[in-house]
Amino acid sequence: MSAVPGETSALRASIKAGELEVSHVSKSYGDAAFRTEVVRDCSFKIERNKLTVMIGPSGCGKSTLIRLLAGFEKPTSGTITINGQPVTGPGRDRLVLFQESALFPWMNTWDNVLYGPRARGELNKQTVELADFLINKVGLGQFRRKYPAQLSGGMQRRAELARAMINNPAVMILDEPFRGLDAMTKVLMWEYYAALFEETRRTNFFVTTDIDEAIFLADRLLIMSSIPTQVRAVLEIDVPRPRTQLAMVENDRANEIKMQALSILHEEAMKSFSRGSKAAADFVDAYSKRVTKT
Amino acid sequence: MSAVASAAVRPPVKKPGKPWFSHPMVRAMISIAVFIGVWEVAARLNWPWIGQAPAPTKVLDAWIPLLSDQGYWYSWYQSSRRVLSGFLAAMIIGIPFGLAMATSRVFNDVTFPVFEILRPVPPLAWVPAAIIFWPTQELSIGFVIFLGAIYTIMLNVIGGARSIDIRFFQAARSMGSSNWDIFRRIILPAVLPSIIVGMEVGIGITWNVVVAAEMISGGGGAIQSSAGGGLGFFIWNSYIGGSYPLIVVGMISIGIAGYISSAIIRRLGIYVTPWLRLR
Numbered sequence: 001m002s003a004v005p006g007e008t009s010a011l012r013a014s015i016k017a018g019e020l021e022v023s024h025v026s027k028s029y030g031d032a033a034f035r036t037e038v039v040r041d042c043s044f045k046i047e048r049n050k051l052t053v054m055i056g057p058s059g060c061g062k063s064t065l066i067r068l069l070a071g072f073e074k075p076t077s078g079t080i081t082i083n084g085q086p087v088t089g090p091g092r093d094r095l096v097l098f099q100e101s102a103l104f105p106w107m108n109t110w111d112n113v114l115y116g117p118r119a120r121g122e123l124n125k126q127t128v129e130l131a132d133f134l135i136n137k138v139g140l141g142q143f144r145r146k147y148p149a150q151l152s153g154g155m156q157r158r159a160e161l162a163r164a165m166i167n168n169p170a171v172m173i174l175d176e177p178f179r180g181l182d183a184m185t186k187v188l189m190w191e192y193y194a195a196l197f198e199e200t201r202r203t204n205f206f207v208t209t210d211i212d213e214a215i216f217l218a219d220r221l222l223i224m225s226s227i228p229t230q231v232r233a234v235l236e237i238d239v240p241r242p243r244t245q246l247a248m249v250e251n252d253r254a255n256e257i258k259m260q261a262l263s264i265l266h267e268e269a270m271k272s273f274s275r276g277s278k279a280a281a282d283f284v285d286a287y288s289k290r291v292t293k294t
Numbered sequence: 295m296s297a298v299a300s301a302a303v304r305p306p307v308k309k310p311g312k313p314w315f316s317h318p319m320v321r322a323m324i325s326i327a328v329f330i331g332v333w334e335v336a337a338r339l340n341w342p343w344i345g346q347a348p349a350p351t352k353v354l355d356a357w358i359p360l361l362s363d364q365g366y367w368y369s370w371y372q373s374s375r376r377v378l379s380g381f382l383a384a385m386i387i388g389i390p391f392g393l394a395m396a397t398s399r400v401f402n403d404v405t406f407p408v409f410e411i412l413r414p415v416p417p418l419a420w421v422p423a424a425i426i427f428w429p430t431q432e433l434s435i436g437f438v439i440f441l442g443a444i445y446t447i448m449l450n451v452i453g454g455a456r457s458i459d460i461r462f463f464q465a466a467r468s469m470g471s472s473n474w475d476i477f478r479r480i481i482l483p484a485v486l487p488s489i490i491v492g493m494e495v496g497i498g499i500t501w502n503v504v505v506a507a508e509m510i511s512g513g514g515g516a517i518q519s520s521a522g523g524g525l526g527f528f529i530w531n532s533y534i535g536g537s538y539p540l541i542v543v544g545m546i547s548i549g550i551a552g553y554i555s556s557a558i559i560r561r562l563g564i565y566v567t568p569w570l571r572l573r
Contacts, residue, residue: 072464091468092470096465102461102464104462119466120469
């Protein structure tokens with residue numbers, strides 16, 4: 001998978017990993033009587049060179065937080081800073097991978113990956129070489145002239161990773177990127193993505209609703225409360241890397257963390273269930289089955 | 295090895311190919327043949343309603359001499375030129391207008407009411423006004439054809455632009471795109487399929503209104519033959535002259551012209567949106 005070792009280390013050297021800090025952020029939508037508070041006085045830190053995973057019940061406002069971090073929307077109150085500088089709008093230092101492919105359907109892999117450099121007028125020998133390197137790195141060397149519709153779900157996600165990485169973001173933000181992939185592809189993508197992270201140690205922020213995915217990937221795990229969102233708990237996932245799915249299943253520490261995380265999530269799901277959330281009901285069902293089995 | 299060799303020399307078994315009827319071309323031919331056949335029989339037996347129409351053989355009798363008539367072909371040229379210019383004008387004005395309405399709130403709020411009031415007015419109703427408004431006959435005809443196409447083109451552009459996935463804009467913005475860059479590399483290609491659909495429907499409508507538009511022409515044109523005023527006028531003129539087979543010739547001619555135009559646009563569409571045919 002890694003092409004030229006020299007280039008990989010050059011890639012690593014070029015990375016300026018950043019640190020995002022969210023402090024006392026609240027976000028509400030609508031006005032007056034119809035006001036809904038989605039995020040309330042939420043504070044957390046996305047630490048430099050770490051893979052921080054956020055997990056929370058469905059519909060808890062994780063996607064809202066991502067839009068705030070990316071700068072697509074502004075918080076109602078509170079501040080978000082990257083390396084100490086306040087976030088004022090979207091920028092290449094915080095790139096988002098969305099839930100489903102947001103590759104431009106009218107551009108082939110190559111043009112999609114080179115979108116950022118072209119947009120900023122940075123199309124030169126260096127960026128073209130980097131594009132070439134990244135496309136090979138994500139295993140799409142044979143598919144550079146293919147349109148997104150011609151790629152499999154896993155390939156699309158990898159093309160999107162390359163499209164983000166060429167812009168050398170200080171923080172990569174991933175919003176349930178592997179949702180909708182089949183179970184086998186999903187595990188492949190975890191291992192693939194984790195290896196990519198371990199190689200570069202770029203600051204990553206990964207949002208998911210899948211507890212296995214969260215524990216497999218995370219250095220730090222943020223467990224969110226039900227709406228309005230706050231950080232309910234922070235767990236350090238001190239399981240050594242590189243991790244494999246098989247080892248994770250058998251790892252006592254990983255299982256211990258998982259049960260701990262699940263019980264917190266269960267409490268939160270019960271809260272939103274009591275407020276009539278359908279998604280939470282599914283979770284509560286699945287949880288009770290899982291716990292009685294183990 | 296020997297098994298493979300003997301298999302190789304065995305005479306090729308005729309593949310159970312698709313039945314002859316499965317070919318689309320064959321089906322099309324049958325469809326047209328049945329249509330003409332029923333029409334011919336109906337005309338000869340003088341069935342009610344459809345029996346009033348001249349039989350296909352009579353139409354053909356009237357058509358064949360026309361094929362060597364310069365005036366008839368000049369009508370093709372006249373109508374095609376008018377349709378094309380009215381249609382091009384509709385695209386040149388309609389596409390930017392539609393994009394502006396889709397992307398600018400203010401522009402939309404200001405122009406939409408007028409657009410919606412004018413839109414239901416049929417092109418035919420514009421004929422007298424067009425004659426008064428425009429200095430030349432050709433401009434009046436072009437204007438009516440233009441009206442036939444522009445609303446469809448605009449509506450499709452507006453719909454296409456409004457349905458662009460917001461994440462495309464967010465991704466582009468994050469990667470450092472300027473407004474112009476987003477317009478050129480996101481909005482335009484994203485709207486292109488809708489533009490093609492609008493064109494395809496629009497060109498059909500221009501042929502629909504060509505009859506109305508060419509009534510204005512009064513048979514003008516460089517070649518003063520009874521057949522030289524455009525295909526729409528040709529139909530009108532044949533009706534005035536009481537030549538029913540010629541009316542049908544004109545109708546079929548416009549049908550063929552419309553079919554060819556739509557086919558060209560479909561081809562063009564496939565060519566300019568290659569990402570859509572590769573699913």
